[in-house]
Amino acid sequence: MPELPEVETLCRQLRQVIAGAKITKTRIVDSKLGTIEGIEGKQVCGVNRHGKALAIELEGDLSLVLHFRMTGRLLWQNNGNGLLPHTRLVVSFPHGRLVLIDPRRFATVTVHKKGNSLPLGSDPLADCDPSRLLEIAQHSTLPIKSFLMDQRRLRGIGNIYACEILYHARMDPWRKVNSLSLDEWKEIAEATGKILIRAIACRGTSVSDWRDLFGREGEHQNCLSVYGREGAACYSCGKEIKRKKLNGRGTYYCPTCQHAEGG
DNA sequence: CCCTATGTTCCCAA
């Protein structure tokens, strides 16, 4: 469930809490996660985000990489309470512990040695250049929404933010990407930056179970324009927000404001 | 029982 803004929120909060600290112990609670080895006793030298993945960088060129998939959550605990339901992993520090909670058990944890598996695609926060987008979309007939969510091209945008970005760019989610003009890509790039940055400032979107590192809800659910608003009035034109499936994902949009011709 | 769910990956067809 966490998309780019949610993982970025965890990343920034984690830096405040565990930078420089040593991992004292790790415990896999759900064996489906596999094993993690060689990180006990290591010091945290940084925390970074790669798309929707979170990397806790450790001394010795190691990193602990977490991917939360649909329902994964990361919580910081510094009291002596027992494990919460659906706890899958515990990483202990001298001053508290990090727990991975994941009801649907899709989340993954891996230990990486520096130098392997750099993911493809660019980060929409750091690099969302309209002319580059125009170029890489030339030979694709994907709908724009699927394109935005394709992690091989742009890393970090999921279903909620794809819907919101396209609404703000007034773009039909089914529009084929190879038909977009440079001006239309500029609108998409601008909407992408604006929405992602606002969502990070709001500590993410809590429409169901997203919580930050300290268990608090985000605020960005109060800023949503279309996601989850099926049947409600469009804030721009007053007509009804629709929901249809696109590649199996619920897609919310305003048929009036997001028309096929764009611009 | 039905359907839905913020994600990724694998398999298959074109």
Next chain:
DNA sequence: CTTGGGAACATAGG
């Protein structure tokens, strides 16, 4: 080879 679509993964909630 590439591209794109759907099922699968596992579980909770309406």
